[in-house]
Amino acid sequence: MLEMLKEAFRSIAANKLRTALSMIGIIIGVAAVIAVVSVAEGTSQTIRQNLSAIGSNLIMISPGFIKGGGGRVATALSDLLTKDDAETIAQMCQSVAHVTPIQQGNFAIQHERQNTMSTVLAAYPAIFDMMTLNLVAGEYFTNEDEQFRRRVAIIGEEIANTLFPNEDPIGKTIRISDKMTRQNFKVIGVLEKSGNLLFLNPDRSIILPFSSAEQRLFRRSYVSSIVAQARSEQQAATAVSEIDWVLYLKFQDTDKYRIISQDVMLQTVNQTMAILSFMLGSIAGISLLVGGIGIMNIMLVTVTERTREIGVRKAVGANRRHILLQFLLESIILTFVAGMIGVGVGFLFSRGIAIIGSIQTTVTPLVVLIAVSVSVSVGIIFGVFPAMKAAKLNPVEALRYE
Amino acid sequence: MRTLKTVIRVENVQKIYRMGDNIVKAVDGVTLNVMEKEYLVVVGPSGSGKSTLMHLMGCLDKPSIGEIYIENVAVSKLNDTELAKIRNKMIGFVFQQFNLLPRLTALENVELPMIYARVPREVRKKRAKKLLKLVGLADRMNHRPTQLSGGQMQRVAIARALANEPQIILADEPTGNLDSKSGEEILKIFSELHDSGLTIIIVTHDPEITENGDRVIHMRDGRVISQEVRASVGDA
Numbered sequence: 001m002l003e004m005l006k007e008a009f010r011s012i013a014a015n016k017l018r019t020a021l022s023m024i025g026i027i028i029g030v031a032a033v034i035a036v037v038s039v040a041e042g043t044s045q046t047i048r049q050n051l052s053a054i055g056s057n058l059i060m061i062s063p064g065f066i067k068g069g070g071g072r073v074a075t076a077l078s079d080l081l082t083k084d085d086a087e088t089i090a091q092m093c094q095s096v097a098h099v100t101p102i103q104q105g106n107f108a109i110q111h112e113r114q115n116t117m118s119t120v121l122a123a124y125p126a127i128f129d130m131m132t133l134n135l136v137a138g139e140y141f142t143n144e145d146e147q148f149r150r151r152v153a154i155i156g157e158e159i160a161n162t163l164f165p166n167e168d169p170i171g172k173t174i175r176i177s178d179k180m181t182r183q184n185f186k187v188i189g190v191l192e193k194s195g196n197l198l199f200l201n202p203d204r205s206i207i208l209p210f211s212s213a214e215q216r217l218f219r220r221s222y223v224s225s226i227v228a229q230a231r232s233e234q235q236a237a238t239a240v241s242e243i244d245w246v247l248y249l250k251f252q253d254t255d256k257y258r259i260i261s262q263d264v265m266l267q268t269v270n271q272t273m274a275i276l277s278f279m280l281g282s283i284a285g286i287s288l289l290v291g292g293i294g295i296m297n298i299m300l301v302t303v304t305e306r307t308r309e310i311g312v313r314k315a316v317g318a319n320r321r322h323i324l325l326q327f328l329l330e331s332i333i334l335t336f337v338a339g340m341i342g343v344g345v346g347f348l349f350s351r352g353i354a355i356i357g358s359i360q361t362t363v364t365p366l367v368v369l370i371a372v373s374v375s376v377s378v379g380i381i382f383g384v385f386p387a388m389k390a391a392k393l394n395p396v397e398a399l400r401y402e
Numbered sequence: 403m404r405t406l407k408t409v410i411r412v413e414n415v416q417k418i419y420r421m422g423d424n425i426v427k428a429v430d431g432v433t434l435n436v437m438e439k440e441y442l443v444v445v446g447p448s449g450s451g452k453s454t455l456m457h458l459m460g461c462l463d464k465p466s467i468g469e470i471y472i473e474n475v476a477v478s479k480l481n482d483t484e485l486a487k488i489r490n491k492m493i494g495f496v497f498q499q500f501n502l503l504p505r506l507t508a509l510e511n512v513e514l515p516m517i518y519a520r521v522p523r524e525v526r527k528k529r530a531k532k533l534l535k536l537v538g539l540a541d542r543m544n545h546r547p548t549q550l551s552g553g554q555m556q557r558v559a560i561a562r563a564l565a566n567e568p569q570i571i572l573a574d575e576p577t578g579n580l581d582s583k584s585g586e587e588i589l590k591i592f593s594e595l596h597d598s599g600l601t602i603i604i605v606t607h608d609p610e611i612t613e614n615g616d617r618v619i620h621m622r623d624g625r626v627i628s629q630e631v632r633a634s635v636g637d638a
Contacts, residue, residue, distance in 0.1 A: 003517045010505060011505065014505055308501070309503055311501075312501045312502075312503060313503075313514070313518075314462070314486065314489070315460070315462060315489060315495045315501070316489065316490065316495070316514050316515040316518065316562065316565075317486055317487070317489050317490020317491070317515050317518040317519060317566070318486060318490075318518050319482050319483045319485075319486035319487075319518075320482050320483075320486075321483070322486075322518060394463070395462045395463070396454075396457045396462050396463045399462070399497070399501065
């Protein structure tokens with residue numbers, strides 16, 4: 001066996017250019033699989049990190065849809081959840097630690113000559129703790145601010161940079177307006193830069209006390225959504241069913257509202273990304289198949305070229321199994337080496353994509369294992385036919401072959 | 403004088419090939435016994451079926467009709483692995499084209515049959531070196547076939563044929579590609595091997611070789627047409 005391995009290496013090495021060319025297909029295939037899956041895996045990890053960065057054990061409650069049909073278009077129920085529902089949840093649900101109603105909308109923001117558009121979020125002070133939003137300057141608004149509907153605002157880092165390029169925003173007044181209204185708020189805090197938190201980019205947001213913004217800016221009694229936080233990770237599921245129970249009592253229809261907990265989101269993301277990386281990986285895997293056909297081609301050429309050698313080997317005592325193994329081993333070594341090179345190339349690709357696209361890419365040991373074993377399987381599958389052809393050669397005819 | 407046994411028994415053998423629409427009887431009813439320690443020369447023009455007969459006796463091919471017994475074992479009943487084993491252990495081949503593997507050194511070529519016989523590495527190397535010394539190539543062990551002359555290549559081939567200590571050496575036109583001096587050297591080696599107790603079968607169209615044989619068989623059109631006994635086996 002060791003002798004055969006040595007033999008196989010020797011005959012592969014004998015034709016370096018051809019070997020290299022026939023390996024290219026497999027190398028590209030494996031590299032593509034590694035690179036593509038690393039991007040999908042990296043993205044998935046980024047999303048998961050983002051998800052867990054938005055506090056922990058969060059539960060989102062949002063209005064459901066009216067189903068379409070009979071000419072009606074499906075629309076979101078905008079007039080469903082109220083601030084009172086949030087209060088009810090806070091009172092009735094034992095496993096819920098904090099609840100806040102959320103109003104969300106886009107407004108024009110102005111300070112002296114600078115202006116920008118921003119997402120304005122109105123919520124209870126608990127939101128900062130729930131979503132782990134930290135400040136770089138100033139202070140949070142308090143329950144007192146909430147109670148007295150004070151005109152105070154916490155602004156995101158990018159908003160601060162845009163509106164206050166050369167000055168300290170704390171204590172300054174900003175004007176928040178849309179077509180209907182125009183209101184002044186005093187900046188009391190600036191959020192730490194945190195990047196995208198899935199459904200919200202705090203860097204480009206302004207957060208106001210709920211009661212301060214409710215009447216002045218949003219002018220409606222229905223809320224965009226309600227966010228709740230379970231007391232612990234273990235109680236998250238219980239919290240969801242408690243909330244479900246409260247809301248069902250009120251609305252008597254499970255289609256009218258949606259409750260999404262963080263771990264459900266996490267599961268959905270994981271599932272989606274797994275499907276995505278499998279699909280992309282499979283597409284890249286097609287080039288592995290093409291590479292395999294290249295290997296088969298080259299092995300068939302090798303067998304024909306070495307017909308005489310096969311004859312000689314049989315004459316001195318090789319049986320079919322010896323010949324079969326010899327050629328099979330060659331194609332396996334070929335694809336294994338190509339697979340390993342492909343892993344290296346794929347790793348470099350993945351690093352390159354990460355640098356150029358400034359996204360996270362992750363090469364997991366599992367995908368390396370799969371890629372290499374798939375390429376070895378390709379070697380076996382596409383090597384068997386030429387090897388059998390070699391093994392079945394009649395020694396007399398093989399010896400006569402010129 | 404003790405009786406010598408028959409090592410190869412060819413019984414009414416035919417080998418039929420189909421060449422397009424023509425049916426060719428390469429060997430057409432040959433019956434022949436080869437005795438232990440015999441030096442047999444098969445002579446005939448090209449197309450006389452002598453090479454085919456050699457392939458059949460060497461278990462490289464099976465007869466279409468008739469039976470060949472190697473040491474009383476019927477060849478047609480053996481499977482691929484068993485045939486390979488006979489070729490490996492009992493028979494050594496020497497070809498006109500030398501048929502050395504070009505990527506291997508002289509030493510590795512001689513080792514080849516021992517690899518298939520699973521001879522341990524150390525034993526194998528030692529024996530291959532001994533055999534190359536025997537054929538006078540002690541200083542050419544690590545040369546590749548392309549670096550050797552025709553006579554040297556044929557001597558490597560003989561060393562390879564002897565690797566697993568076979569009883570029978572089958573040679574197909576062993577001097578056909580050699581100049582007369584190298585040819586004589588090769589024939590001298592065969593004579594020495596014969597003297598040491600091996601059964602030698604040489605197939606040739608060269609009448610000069612017949613001088614060495616104990617027995618000479620003339621073939622034409624797939625049949626044995628005459629036979630002359632030069633010396634009775636075992637006399638040498």
